[in-house]
Amino acid sequence: MAPAPAPISNAPQAAQTDKHEPSINTDVLRDIGTRSLIDTLNSVNGAKTLVLDPSLAGPLGLVIEVSTLKNHGVDKMFWLEAGPLAASTTNIVYLCRPSIKHVKIIADQIKRHARESQKHLYNLFLVPRKSTVVTRILEEEGVLGDINISTYNLQFIPIADDVVSLENENAFKELWVDGDETAVYSSALALVTLQKLYGPFPRIRLATLLTRSLPEQGTLEPDPSAATAPIDSLIILDRHVDMITPLLTQLTYEGLVDEVIGIQNSHIEIPLSLLTVPNAPNPSNPSAALPSTSASNVTPVSNEKTKKHHLTPATDPLFAELRDLNFSSVGKRLNKVAHRLDEDYKARLQAKTVAQLRDFVGKLGGLQTEHQALRLHTGLSEMLVSHTRTELFNKSLEIQQNLLASYETTKQINAIEELIAQGADMQTIIRLLCLASLTTGGIKTKALESIKREILQAFGYNYLPLLLSLSAHPLSAVLPVPLPPSSDPPSKLPFAAVRKSLRLLIDDSPEAIEEVENDISYVYSGYAPISVRLVQCVAQKGGVISNPAEKAPPADGDTNGKANAEKHLRAHPILGWKGFEDTLAQIPGETVDITPKAGNVNSSPSVTSLRNDQTTTTVVFFLGGCTYTEIAALRWVSRQNRGRKFLIATTSIISGKSLIDSIAGADSRTKETSR
Amino acid sequence: MTEHPTATWAAMPEGNVFYRRQQVYSIPGKLPDLNDYVVAGCRNGGPLAMMRDNTKLVALGRSTPAFAKAQIQVYSLAGEGLLLFSWDQGKIIKFGWTADEKLVVLNEEGVYRLYDLQGDYTQHSLGTEAAEMGIVDARIHPNGLVALTGSLLLLEVKDWEGGKPLTLASPGLTEPPHAWAIIPPDLNISRHVEVLLSVESTILAVDNLEAVDQRLSRGPFTHVSPSPNGKLLALLTFSEQLWVVSTDFQRSLADIDTSSLGGEGSVLQVEWCGNDAIIVTWSNLAVLVGPSGDTLPYMYYGAPFAVSEVDGVRVVDREVCDLIQKVPASSLSVFRPGSTSPSAILFDAWDSFTQRSAKADDNIRSIRPDLAVAVNECIDAAGREWEPYWQRRLLNAAKFGWGFLDLYDPTDFVNMGQALKVMNAVRFYDIGIPLTYSQYQYASPSHLIARLTSRNLHLLALRISSFLSLKPDVVLKHWACAKIARAKPATTGGGKDAELTADEEVCKSIVEKFEQLGNGEVSYADIAKRAWEVGKAGLATKLLDHEPRASDQVPLLLMMQEDRLALLKAVDSGDTDLVYHVLLHLHKRLPLGSFFRLIEDGGTKLAPASKLLQVYAREQNREMLRDFYYSDDRRVESAVLSLDEASQMTDPAAILTSVKAAQKFFSEDKDRGFEAKMMDENARLLAYQQQLEKESDGKITFFGLSINETLRTLLMNGMSKKADKVKSDFKVADKRFWYVKLHALTAMRDFEGLDAFARSKRSPIGYEAFVRHLLEKGHSKEATSYVIRCDSPRRVDLYVECGDWRLAGRECKERGDKAKLESLKRTCPNSLIARELEQMLGSMK
Structure with missing residues (x-):
């Protein structure tokens, strides 16, 4: 990859090689x-x-x-x-x-x-x-x-060809802990900008407690030139609606990289040895990264031996292939690529004539790039594998799966306590604790106090404010049962009911394995994120009830006729929450469905454009951040439908760890480092 | 019949360039003798402002008014007095016009006011420094000004918002420049203002970064005048040489001796006529100097005053107001004597047609291929003509011509017709805005409407905006403001009721008008603000009720001291910045107690505001936050705040106090028993840690560690007795203690200690944890010794993990697990072990 092209100029090509090209140019x-x-x-x-x-x-x-x-x-x-x-x-x-x-x-x-x-x-x-x-x-x-x-x-900054982010990492904390709604307002402004660029959103759908979101939608003047809006709907999901998903350990490749190594603004910090090859120049000049001080860009500080690398499918097609896979199948895929690469190298041996040799040399640059990428991702996978082998990782995974299935919940609480004793890190414990409280609707006061005590003793009393914030009113991530009488009853998520109605958990039984790989739940090895299910409620109704990718189950007849005729289901027009009103009523927060004044948009372009066989884009905005896993799941949904792509907009990319860290606030962290 | 357009033309002596002197208005006796006045003209046909020039002598006896006070008069170009006001501040240094026709008046103390044509003004200052040094001179351009201070520094003011003046690079002057000029920012490549100072024999070019000496030797100059597009510069030397040069001083374009042009006395003005000619004025004479150095003299009565325009120059004297400009290309093409251009022939053809002459047909035929061009040119020429008679004739000719075209887009024609109607309306002497077509295009129709409204010509402005299908809200807003300002103050006798009804009426009429004409898109907030400013609070409130946008309501509500309402509206808008705006404003104005009460009484509605206040106060004003929590009985928040403060302190005693304070707060809330207990523990721990540190002579830091870390530190330093004490004092769970000790001992490689510990009693965490941890840390040999204590079914695998295949084999053998042994054999790493396992297998048989 000697003549490393500017990533920006390369992006469109990558978007084409990517199977699902978005109809919107971010x-x-x-x-x-x-x-x-x-x-x-x-x-x-x-x-x-x-x-x-x-x-x-x-x-x-x-x-x-x-x-x-x-x-x-x-x-x-x-x-x-x-x-x-x-x-x-x-x-x-x-x-x-x-x-x-x-x-x-x-x-x-x-x-x-x-x-x-x-x-x-x-x-x-x-x-x-x-x-x-x-x-x-x-x-x-x-x-x-x-x-x-x-x-x-x-x-909004595009961080992938179908993901744009405000890169405001503290949005969730500001909203739900501090009650500072600045993020809502700035998001609204950013969405208005999006409208100006791509035309008005014909329909706006909210699942959020913040009913005052998007305050100035009404006053907006649509640009008449953009009347043929490629966007058929805007779905806004408040992170608080689905607190469970980010708490789980992400199991896609990109998600796991984020969990283990940490992705900061699409950059990861990894050992230098993974990036440099003895006789090849640096794969991608990380000049996109700003220098830490005025001049340290040229040579990274030698004793650290790590380097920032920009993870982007634009320069790294292999990454595009890997990022959304469940980690368990990454190894297989890497193996396949390695084999293919080997074959390609071997082509040299078959080169007999000078012309053939020239062909080969022409391909050599590409092969080397690929080789380099393979080296990087194999190295990364090794790091991930060694992490996934640890006992703590597997135990926390097991607790997560059991909690999701509501299997022996009290035992899981004990298991969390055990993990504290074993010295698991604070973020993992808090994640599990929140998860336990959210899935069961609260932890028994006595058990909760004992676990809190353990946490404070193990990690320091300075985490008491964190525990208080988690159980404070709007967030309500950790709740005792029964509630103290003085506090007002918070809105609780009836997890068991939602799990059933949204088909969140796919059975892990052998005959269901096929299904697992054919549903968004593959991203969490059997659990489908609520957030993405909600999007499916609007954009792919069949996907919630049963599996669209399955071979013609005779359940719903008329859609199946089409399914047989075409390879994929044609995306149905956006019709609102219809059919899922009961489910939505269970989820805390109000839902809103706005179709802006009829004067703004001539009838419903979504319907007409679908007939024209035109691809429309649905914008999904996560207020408070989304995980890489959810992005992967949405991409999966978008692959199942012809005619609908998703543009994912978010305040930032989060993981359970960053979420907990931001709630813990800078104070406790500075304390850790200062002592 | 109106005289032919060419009657006003004059050709330059050499060459084919024509200039025309269009008499716009005849104004005998309307203006005073300009020679006695300092005059400032506004571009685009704007008004003239004039002030008696105190340096000139006045002949007594005439009906001269007393000049005790400085007075500024503003006249339209048609000689109508628009405004007269007297100046009661320090000596006026300079006045000039802004782009939106406001008069800027700057005095020697650095105070400047912006007057609109109704005499209302806003006042700004150049700052105290400028006031001390004094202002000696200034140059005003439409979007800002540059002032020269007494200490010969240059101050720049951008926009007219009252921003802080920017000091430009020091030119290093020792005496005021002989003459100077500025090139406005929008005409410079750098987009920053450039000042040209004539110093000694050269010119200094100064911007905000540096002062560059242009190294000329022809100076000093008496006049420095940049062209309207900022590309060229006209300089007049003391020897009356006019020198035209590009503004980068690279190209010299013309050099003329003006002393031979017949002017009497000294040169009054050097101004540009468009971008390619210069007019030099003397008393009674104005001479136009063309690009090639040719001259055209024009006679005037008394001292003329010239104002540069983008397409010409306006000259005003006591009798007339003229526009001198180069004849536009299209007019030239149509009307030039002997012109054979298609447009001239088309015009001729139409003329023949109206006289029913067959020549028309011949003419049209002869220009068939160029007909479209001819039509366009006729349309354009119509726009350049002053007399409606000729405008109509030219448009008719165009219309006649396009009848012979197969396809023609009449948009230009329609637009020109509209533009001409508008221009003719405003050129009318009562209005007095002699706008040319280029200027109209340059300044935009909405600008024209703003100018009309500022003259209170609302009806005309409204008609024009509806004629051009522009939004009427600007006009309506201005009208409403004017109406409010003019509305009769409450009649003295009637008292409150009369005032109320008067307000009611005004409000009603405004709302009616708005709903009738404004399509509900007019903002009421500005008008309400205006009403408030003129002291009509009642009316303001009424108007504000009609305003749909919260962000517009809030500032005014604050001003009106409607605190609660303002806060509510701000919260409703969702704009946190607006909420902050209200909060900070109120915090400043209200006593703290009532400020808190306002927020607390708001309940859930004002909860977001309360939250924002906490966020702000946590960073900026903790004292206030403490008071806030205290006054609201928020024990938990108070406690958290104390803890937060503790986390930022370094002094152990202070931390301990804070933690105890937190404990006290928690204990006051009956639901927070657990937290209180924890804080109690925390305080105890901190005290104990202090004691530990003292005992270790401060060599080991304990203070602030968590219990786990304390235990670990104690163990690592061989103080296991103390560790046991901590364990029992703080009721540390057995399992956790064992893990901590296991980790600590492993880290120290104290394997004997570990062994003793493992034997001390039955491990509550089992022994597999030992094996695993030791393995993880790479002590496989030590790990092996603990395998024997694990559950027997796990042992084989653990041995394998420890890398001890032999023991694993033996274990299999003891348990008689043949299958396992065989699988071991298959997976084992080398043949040596394989053989041994083989033997074991053999012995099992």
């Missing part, structure tokens, strides 16, 4: 991000020092490269961190999210410069929009007059 979003960043930088004349919010570095790395920044006058870059700032240029540009912490640092630095009588021009760009709080704090600190405040509107 690259537009990235271009918008890039362009507006450049415009933002150019609005400050001359050379400038860029001071960057570390939490933005990842998302920015997805839209722009360091060299581009340098071309637009960025002289040096620093993290936005407490302490003095040594800038050599007159212009200082701060780019950060409008959090109070950041603003205070900025104010400190400005005041310090004033004391040292350094003259600088300060510009503050807030992502994604201005905030009164920021101005207020700057005013309180007495530096408001010295700084120009403006905005850089970074919204």
Whole structure:
């Protein structure tokens, strides 16, 4: 892969090789991000020092490269961190999210410069929009007059060809722990942008407690030129509706990589040895990653021996093939690829004539790329396998499966206690605890107190606030039974009933194995995520009741006639929750089905366009984040239907671990590191 | 009959370039003698502002008004007085016009006001520094100004929002420049303003980064004038040489001696006529200098005043208001004497046609291939003509021509017709906006409507916007504001009731009008704000009820001190920033107690606001948060806050105090017995850890560790007695203790200790855990010794995992499990072991 092409230019090809090409081009979003960043930088004349919010570095790395920044006058870059700032240029540009912490640092630095009588021009760009709080704090600190405040509107960033993300990792915590609904509002703004780009959403469907979501939908003026909207519906799922799914251990390849190694803004940090080959140049120059300090991009710090790698199907077709597989079949697939590669190499031996040899040499570059990718993924798989072999991993998996099946629940609680004793990490324990409470509708007060005590003793009393937040009212992830009389009864998920009506658990019996691989439940080895089932309720009703991929079960006749005629079921038009009202009533939160005013959209384009045999796109927005596994499941659904693709939009990609970490908050983490 | 268009034309002496001097208005006696006044003209046919020039002598005896106070008069180009106001502040340095026809007046203290044509103003300042140094001069462009301070620094103001002025790079002047000018940001490649200062013999180009000396030797200059597109510069030297040069000083275009042009006295103005000619004015004379250095003199009465336009120059004197411009290409093509262009022939053909002459047909035939071009040109020429008579004739000619075309898109024709109707309406002397077609295109119709409304010409503006199918809301809004401002203040006698009914009436009429014309798209908030500003709170509230958008309502509600309502609306909008806005505002204004009460009384409706306040306060104002929780009896939150603070402290005593405080808070809530107990434990642990640290002379850190970590640290340091004490004091579960000890001892490689520990009593975690952990840490040899204590069925596999095949075999043998032994044999790693296993198999027989 010597002439590594820019990932952006390569993306469309990858999208074509990918079996399901989305009908919406998400690259537009990235271009918008890039362009507006450049415009933002150019609005400050001359050379400038860029001071960057570390939490933005990842998302920015997805839209722009360091060299581009340098071309637009960025002289040096620093993290936005407490302490003095040594800038050599007159212009200082701060780019950060409008959090109070950041603003205070900025104010400190400005005041310090004033004391040292350094003259600088300060510009503050807030992502994604201005905030009164920021101005207020700057005013309180007495530096408001010295700084120009403006905005850089970074919204959805495409992280795969069918996934866009706001990359706001704390959205869930802000919403459900702090009660800060900023994320809802900014999501609404971002969705409006999406509408402007791709045309209005003919139908909006919400499964959320936040009925005030999307406040300004009504005031929106649709762009008449986009009347032939390729989007037939927007489904908004509140993460709180399906808390269970992210708590489970993800079992797809990409999901497991996230669980074990951790994927940060599509980048993973892995040992250098996996990436470098003795005689081949680096597979993908990770220039997309912003440097940790101003100059460390060229050589990674030697003692760490890890390197950031951008995991993207655009440059790595093998990854596209692997990412959504259940991990158990990854090994097989890798084996197959290895065999094929070997065969291809052997073609050299058969090359007799010069022409044949030339052909082979022409293919060599591609083979080497593939070889490199194979090496990487084999290495990764090894790391994963060694992890999945550990006793803790298997025990926690077993507890999860038992809880999902409501099998001997009290024993599972004891098993969790056992895991604490064995020294499992905090996130795993909390995940299991939440899962136990959610699936059983609460844990007996006495058992809960004893397990809480164990947690506090094992991990430190500083986790008490975390436990309190988990059981606090809107989140209600850990509840005692019976409830203390003073608290108001929270909305509980009747898990057993939902499991039945949504067919969440597929039997693991031998005759059902075939079915397991043919249902979205394959992603969790037998459990179908509630969230995705809900999407199916709207977009693939047959998939909820029985299995669409099965060979013509004589259950529902009329759809089957079509199924036989065509290879896949033709996607039915979006008709709302029809048929699943009872199920939805069981799930906490209100459901909303909005069809914007008739004046905005001429009748229902979804129906007409389907007749025209046109592929429509359904946007699924996860408020509070979604997991890689859910993405994989949605891709599976989209493969089953002809004529409907999904565009997955989310506030960020989460895993159970990141979820718990964010709820635990930065405080407890700093405590850990400071001591 | 109206005179032929060419009557106003004049050709440059050499060459074929024609200029025309269109008399727009005749205004004898309407304006004072401009020589005695400082004048500022607005582009695009805007009004003139003038102020008595204090440096000039005034002849007494005439009916001169007293000049005790500075007065600024604003006249339309038709000589109608639009505005007259007196200035009561410091000495006026400069005044000029913004893009939206507001008059900017800057005084020596750095204060500037923006007057609209109704005399209402907003005031901003250049800051205290500027006030101290004083302002000596300034240049105003439509979107900002650059001021020269007493210390010879340049301050730039962008937009007219009252933003902080930006100091440009220091030009290093020692005395004020002889002359200077600015090139507005939108005309520069860099998009930042550029200042050109004539210093000594050269020009300094200054922007916000640097001052560049252009290294000229012809200066100093008395006039510096950039062209309307910012590409060229006209410079006049003290020796009255006019020099035209590109703004980068790379190309010199013309060099003319103006002293020979016949002007008397000194040059008054050097202004551009469009982008390719320059007009130089003296008293009684204006000379147009063309691109090739040719000149055309125009006589004026008294001192003329010239205003550059994009397509020409306006010259005003005491008698007339003229527009001098290069004859547009289309007009030239149609009307030039002897022109044989298709459009000229088409026009001629139509003329013949109206006179029923057969020549028409011949003419049309002769230009058949170029007919479309001819039609377009006629349409365009119509737009350039001033007299409706000629406009109509040209459009008729165009219409006649397109009758001979097979396919013709009449959009241009229709648009031109509309534009002409609008332009003729506003050119009418009562309105006094002599807009040309290019200017109309350049500034956009909506801009024109804004200009009309600012003159209070609402009906005309409304008619024009409906004629052009523009949204009427701008006009309606302005009308409503004006109506509110003009509405009679409550009649003195009537008291409250009369006021109420008056408000009711105004509100009703506004709402009626809006619903009738505005399609419900007009925002009431702005109007309500206006009503509030003029002191009509009742009316404001009434109007605000009609506003559908919360975000527009909230700021005004705050201003009106409708705190609760504002907060409710903000929460309803879902915009958290709006909620913050209200919260912070209220926090500042209200006493803390009533602020909290407001939020608490809101109940669930204001819950999001309360949550946001907590988020904010946790970062910024903990003291307030503590008070908030305390006043609301939120024990749990108070406790968590205390714990949170403890996690950020470093002083052990302070941490202990915080933890105890948390414990106290929890204990006050009867549902939080468990938490209180835990915090009690925590406090005990911390105290014990402090003691441990003291005992170890501070060599080992214990403080802040969890119980598990404490145990581990104790064990690792060989203090197992203490560990046992911790275990019993804190009722550590047996299993967990065993795991901790197992891990600690393994980490220390204290295998003897481990063995002793394993034997101390029957392991509550079984022995397989021992084997597994030792294996995991790579101590397979030690692990093997624990296999014997595990459940017998597991032993074989565990032995295999330990890598001890022989023992595994023996185990099989003891249990008589032949099948297992055989499978072992199959999987074993080398032949040596295989042989041994074979032997065992053999011995079993």
